[in-house]
Amino acid sequence: MDAATARWLVGPEAADELAGVAAEADPSSLGAAERLRRRLPPERAAAVTAQVALRRRARTKFGERADRLFFTPDGxxxxxxxxxxxxxxxxxxxxxxxxxxxxxxxxxxxxxxxxxxxxxxxxxxxxxxxxxxxxxxxxxxxxxxxxxxxxxxxxxxxxxxxxxxxxxxxxxxxxxxxxxxxxxxxxxxxxxxxxxxxxxxxxxxxxxxxxxxxxxxxxxxxxxxxxxxxxxxxxxxxxxxxxxxxxxDTRQAAPPPAEIVRPEPGAVLYEPDPAVIRAGLVDLLAEHLDAGRLRPQLAYLLGADHRPTPFATAFEVLEVLDAGEKTLRAWVRREGIGTLEIKKRGVDIDPAVLRRRLKPKGPRSATVVLTPTLDGVRALAVRRLVGR
Missing domain, CATH: 3.40.50.150 (Vaccinia Virus protein VP39)
Structure with missing residues (x-):
């Protein structure tokens, strides 16, 4: 789109065309495009069609306000x-x-x-x-x-x-x-x-x-x-x-590195928000939660009790399992797991591939967390706790 077309597009004449195309059941259809080209030069017709499509895409981000704004694809x-x-x-x-x-x-x-x-x-x-x-x-x-x-x-x-x-x-x-x-x-x-x-x-x-x-x-x-x-x-x-x-934030004394702890049933696993992780504030959050890390430099935290926080998602540890595929497949079968969420950090595993190999089938759902620990890689069967 050139500058002259852009000036026309934001003007009153184009407003009627934009409204008309937006009202079409399928603005991208051949029929809608043909009707528009009968009234407008090709560059203006293309600009209107593209703008209506961009506004529809923009509703996800801008809501109803998108219908009053002008966009470029990159913008x-x-x-x-x-x-x-x-x-x-x-x-x-x-x-x-x-x-x-x-x-x-x-x-x-x-x-x-x-x-x-x-x-x-x-x-x-x-x-x-x-x-x-x-x-x-x-x-x-x-x-x-x-x-x-x-x-x-x-x-x-x-x-x-x-x-x-x-x-x-x-x-x-x-x-x-x-x-x-x-x-x-x-x-x-x-x-x-x-x-x-x-x-x-x-x-x-x-x-x-x-x-x-x-x-x-x-x-x-x-x-x-x-x-x-x-x-x-x-x-x-x-x-x-x-x-x-x-x-x-860190505008206070920096806490010491969090203690390294072992996971046990009944403990609470915290998954910090990505902003906390990227800001390097995991140890500060651990201090607030009276929690430790599963391994040095690993963002998962483990505490003895649940302390609701907006800065992390909390899970109750139900069971600590060996992370081997044979063990996990037997656990999935024994528990009747049909819907399985696999979370991981610090391990080179594709959750989607592993899920297919475990062949979950049954009426129950479950979440398992694969993570390094002091005792090697473990699979933690967990349950989300309300209040994060």
Missing amino acids: LEQATRPRVAAWRADRLRSTGVARVVDLGCGIGADALACLDAGLQVEAIEADEVTAILAGANLGIEVTVGDAVALLTPPDPATAVFCDPARRTASGRSWRVEDLSPPWSFVESLLAERIACVKLGPGAPHALIPDGVLATWVSDHGDLVELSLWSPEPEPGRSAVLLPGGVLL
Whole structure:
């Protein structure tokens, strides 16, 4: 899509066409496409059809609001979940700023959350077509150009938000030299301004500058991003769990490494949220739960009793079994297991392949956890406990 088509697409004439195609029982059918091409030039017809399809896909992420927004395929894929964007916008507002500059705004998902939070927004986007669509989404003029060149001098009432592009021709990349804007520019933002930088949750810890708060964000158990915040009077690492926004962080004395313990029936196995694991806060969680690790560097924790926590899923250990396939097949048969969930950590096993080989058949369901222990790899038959 070129810029002229994008400007038409966000205008009033296209609104009627978008509504008409969206009302079709099957907008992608040959009949719908043929009727549209009778009225519109090919490039406009294609843009309308593609936009209706993107809006339908976007409902999973944006709900009913998707039907009022404009998307590109990459913009939809890369857009922050609204719940996460709202959390970030609220945190930016809590710093006391009145205005946010969004460098590389994409389709405007993060800037939209800032507007919803009552912040003024300046949005900059390098791609003209994307900027036109973002402007329609935001109801403001989006500046087209190089974010590095267009950024104005620091202002104590203004925060800067930056989501460096992490894609190359071969896909996602964590090579510092592949990031855009350049990582040196991102570091200068964090050193000199009120800033938030969004990165993928798998960003190397070595990339994180000193003096910032590094926050790994989990949404309903999905690890979705790492955000870096500055300036921070108490820098460190934190895990935030949405939708509740509960926080676990290192801005206190670091606990000693957790004790290594053996699993026994009746004990409680804790599987920490991925944000806790990625933030390196498993030992801190173990201290809160009075729990130990099954093995050094292994994220599973084991406690004597159940202490409900939002930061981990809890299981009662029902039985400790040898992890050999023969033993497990006999256990599945003896217990009449027909539905079997297999979880694992620290072992090179494909749960789907193992499940087929165990041939579960019966009326009961069960969960088994395969994990290294002090006594070797074991299979723990477990039961989920309510209240996490």
